[in-house]
Amino acid sequence: MRRAFPRIWPNVWVRDDEGGRLDMSQRVALFVTCMVDQLFPKIGLAMVEVLERLGFRIDFPEAQTCCGQPAFNSGYPEEARAVARHFLDVFEASEAIVVPSGSCTAMIIHHFAELFEKDPTALARVKQLSERVWEFSQFLTVVAGAGDVGAHLEDVATFHDGCHALRELGIQSAARRLLRHVRGLELREMEPAGECCGFGGTFSVKFAELSGAMARTKIEAIVRTGANIVVSLDPSCLMQIQGVLSRAGLKIRGLHLAEVLASR
Amino acid sequence: MAGAFERKIHETLADTRLQQAVYTATGRLKDSRLAVIAPHVLPDYQELRAHAHLLKRHTVDHLDHYLEKFQRNVESRGGQVVFCNDGAEVTDFVLALAKKRGARLIVKSKSMTTEEVDLNEHLEHHGLESVETDLGEYILQLAHERPYHIVAPALHKTRYDVAEILTRRLNAPHETKIEKQTAIARAVLRQKFLAADIGISGANFLVADSGAVVLVENEGNARLATTLPKIHIVVAGIEKVIPRAQDLAVFLKLLARSATGQLLSVYTSFLSGPRRAGEIDGPDEFYVLLLDNGRTKLLPDSAKRQSLYCIRCGACLNACPVYRKIGGHSFPWVYSGPIGAILTPQFMGVSREPSLPFASSLCGACAEVCPVKIDIPRVLVELRADVHQSEARQKRNRLEKLAFRLFRWLMQHPRAYEWAGRLAASLANSADGGWMRRVPVLLNVGPVRAWLSQRDLPPPPSRSFRQLWRQR
Ligand code: SF4
Numbered sequence: 111m112r113r114a115f116p117r118i119w120p121n122v123w124v125r126d127d128e129g130g131r132l133d134m135s136q137r138v139a140l141f142v143t144c145m146v147d148q149l150f151p152k153i154g155l156a157m158v159e160v161l162e163r164l165g166f167r168i169d170f171p172e173a174q175t176c177c178g179q180p181a182f183n184s185g186y187p188e189e190a191r192a193v194a195r196h197f198l199d200v201f202e203a204s205e206a207i208v209v210p211s212g213s214c215t216a217m218i219i220h221h222f223a224e225l226f227e228k229d230p231t232a233l234a235r236v237k238q239l240s241e242r243v244w245e246f247s248q249f250l251t252v253v254a255g256a257g258d259v260g261a262h263l264e265d266v267a268t269f270h271d272g273c274h275a276l277r278e279l280g281i282q283s284a285a286r287r288l289l290r291h292v293r294g295l296e297l298r299e300m301e302p303a304g305e306c307c308g309f310g311g312t313f314s315v316k317f318a319e320l321s322g323a324m325a326r327t328k329i330e331a332i333v334r335t336g337a338n339i340v341v342s343l344d345p346s347c348l349m350q351i352q353g354v355l356s357r358a359g360l361k362i363r364g365l366h367l368a369e370v371l372a373s374r
Numbered sequence: 375m376a377g378a379f380e381r382k383i384h385e386t387l388a389d390t391r392l393q394q395a396v397y398t399a400t401g402r403l404k405d406s407r408l409a410v411i412a413p414h415v416l417p418d419y420q421e422l423r424a425h426a427h428l429l430k431r432h433t434v435d436h437l438d439h440y441l442e443k444f445q446r447n448v449e450s451r452g453g454q455v456v457f458c459n460d461g462a463e464v465t466d467f468v469l470a471l472a473k474k475r476g477a478r479l480i481v482k483s484k485s486m487t488t489e490e491v492d493l494n495e496h497l498e499h500h501g502l503e504s505v506e507t508d509l510g511e512y513i514l515q516l517a518h519e520r521p522y523h524i525v526a527p528a529l530h531k532t533r534y535d536v537a538e539i540l541t542r543r544l545n546a547p548h549e550t551k552i553e554k555q556t557a558i559a560r561a562v563l564r565q566k567f568l569a570a571d572i573g574i575s576g577a578n579f580l581v582a583d584s585g586a587v588v589l590v591e592n593e594g595n596a597r598l599a600t601t602l603p604k605i606h607i608v609v610a611g612i613e614k615v616i617p618r619a620q621d622l623a624v625f626l627k628l629l630a631r632s633a634t635g636q637l638l639s640v641y642t643s644f645l646s647g648p649r650r651a652g653e654i655d656g657p658d659e660f661y662v663l664l665l666d667n668g669r670t671k672l673l674p675d676s677a678k679r680q681s682l683y684c685i686r687c688g689a690c691l692n693a694c695p696v697y698r699k700i701g702g703h704s705f706p707w708v709y710s711g712p713i714g715a716i717l718t719p720q721f722m723g724v725s726r727e728p729s730l731p732f733a734s735s736l737c738g739a740c741a742e743v744c745p746v747k748i749d750i751p752r753v754l755v756e757l758r759a760d761v762h763q764s765e766a767r768q769k770r771n772r773l774e775k776l777a778f779r780l781f782r783w784l785m786q787h788p789r790a791y792e793w794a795g796r797l798a799a800s801l802a803n804s805a806d807g808g809w810m811r812r813v814p815v816l817l818n819v820g821p822v823r824a825w826l827s828q829r830d831l832p833p834p835p836s837r838s839f840r841q842l843w844r845q846r
Binding site for chain 2: 142144146147148149150151152154155170172173174175176178180181182183184185186187188189192193196224273274277278304305306308309310311312313314315316317318319320321322323324325327349350352353354356357
């Protein structure tokens with residue numbers, strides 16, 4: 111006798127021309143993060159381009175703002191909780207939420223639980239939701255089963271591991287695998303790739319000189335590779351790295367993984 | 375309004391020789407650690423960390439029980455345990471004992487706990503001579519400096535610096551070879567060991583089920599300091615207790631690897647009580663001073679309590695991109711690096727240096743290497759909230775608090791958020807010509823100014839993502 115399993119995903123969608131994808135809805139909601147929304151919309155557009163190319167249908171819940179990380183990291187848990195609640199409200203109905211930032215993803219799937227430690231009702235919502243939140247490269251490799259997304263870029267790139275993508279989400283080789291599939295792109299490792307760029311949110315302005323010194327050490331590692339592009343999963347790292355590169359008069363470009371994968 | 379902390383950071387960053395020395399030395403320690411925890415060398419490394427974490431969690435949750443057990447076992451072997459609330463009680467005990475026994479000369483082996491209570495300074499103030507016998511500590515004592523690093527105290531000194539110090543303070547010949555320098559120090563220290571009345575050491579572990587004090591070192595000086603003089607005094611934080619001798623199989627494996635990249639330190643000494651009849655060495659009197667000094671204040675908070683799991687391996691310092699830039703002496707207290715950033719506010723109070731918990735990018739490199747898995751970034755974030763609370767009581771830093779209140783409101787009101795974002799962008803764009811570096815005066819204050827002191831800002835886009843999305 112066949113057992114009926116409870117349906118978790120309302121619109122199970124299987125593409126039969128490719129076996130790589132997990133069986134789940136083709137609808138994804140974007141959480142573009144406040145930083146991409148306000149400062150780097152082209153990263154959001156690139157993400158849309160790549161996801162659509164892979165056949166996903168995209169929602170953009172317009173009430174979205176921020177995940178609350180700036181307040182949380184700065185020691186304002188009350189403020190962070192309020193913003194986190196807003197996030198929970200906005201994305202409650204979304205089946206899969208894709209985020210172009212390792213640190214915002216880590217905030218949602220790890221630190222929301224810390225924020226609501228003493229609130230069982232909210233904690234249950236957090237648990238439900240955080241299982242549906244994906245960092246962009248993770249979504250591509252784990253859910254979409256993607257390797258080659260049809261990108262083409264003739265250049266030399268190096269990859270910077272964002273601290274939270276690397277240490278809180280454990281993303282290391284997946285992002286590189288996607289880059290290696292980009293036609294024409296040569297990937298060179300910087301040494302060390304996993305050391306902080308020095309951004310750290312309000313740290314970057316509270317300890318500006320120190321943050322700048324950390325970034326300059328990062329820049330040296332980037333320059334040593336001879337790459338023209340530095341790729342990251344985090345817009346905030348890119349803002350820091352690009353800002354210091356530009357100040358140093360260097361022509362190296364900072365690109366989000368989505369931007370590289372969108373190029374053809 | 376830069377305080378002493380910010381000033382020291384600035385000075386250290388400007389000292390290129392020091393930058394090089396610290397970055398290289400920590401890099402070497404970091405690489406040595408990586409080599410001995412690699413999966414093909416130590417396949418169960420992650421499991422050992424989890425094991426160590428659980429052992430520490432259990433012990434700290436039942437600290438009173440294990441401390442009493444330790445005390446009983448020390449006393450049954452003829453030693454004495456003294457609980458000290460603070461540094462003054464440690465100093466008073468040592469002074470009183472020295473007076474009773476007519477002691478004048480003390481030899482010390484490396485101990486961060488005695489640094490914590492400035493023991494040397496207090497003893498010398500009362501006319502006793504207290505000599506550090508670990509080579510690095512000895513050099514720093516000669517230079518009148520405090521440790522730069524909890525494991526490698528003289529990490530910031532090159533051999534040329536050491537030559538300079540030995541010549542200046544001991545009238546020794548100017549030797550830049552490390553072996554020669556060691557020989558100079560050894561000649562002085564041997565005499566001290568032989569003449570000393572009291573030996574003072576720290577402890578790496580206090581074993582509750584046997585009453586043993588375990589000391590880990592590489593030079594043999596701790597063994598001499600604890601066995602030659604007639605009196606041995608151990609000064610240890612109460613969190614150093616572990617339940618059983620068998621637990622050392624976990625901790626010793628992790629400690630040396632994390633600290634120096636050794637499989638095991640050169641000397642591991644088990645000291646339990648005074649010399650008994652028939653034994654050839656050991657002291658006549660054996661005391662263990664168990665220091666609180668703020669530690670019990672951490673016990674009520676389940677998240678922050680984990681700060682007491684620390685085994686002082688120093689791995690978090692070597693991994694920390696902040697420590698590697700600002701060094702050990704920028705920190706306001708004896709403990710530096712990530713562990714210093716969480717211990718100092720908790721032991722000394724957040725007002726000792728309110729900006730300390732903020733001096734971190736929360737990159738998590740410390741938590742990644744910590745052998746007992748202390749979630750240092752999490753504790754830092756909680757301490758930041760503590761700082762805000764204490765500032766609120768003093769009505770300080772109100773602008774920032776207001777800003778975050780505004781942030782909270784905006785992020786709950788998408789329309790207002792969008793409007794505010796566009797307003798900021800149009801203000802920024804009103805700067806004619808290139809945006810880079812030429813931010814309009816109106817915005818070039820506070821955080822924006824601080825940002826621009828180091829790097830450029832990206833030009834703000836003419837449309838936000840949500841505007842572009844609507845136009846699709
Ligand atoms: S916090 Fe962890 S890594 Fe740092 S010194 Fe203590 S045990 Fe070592």
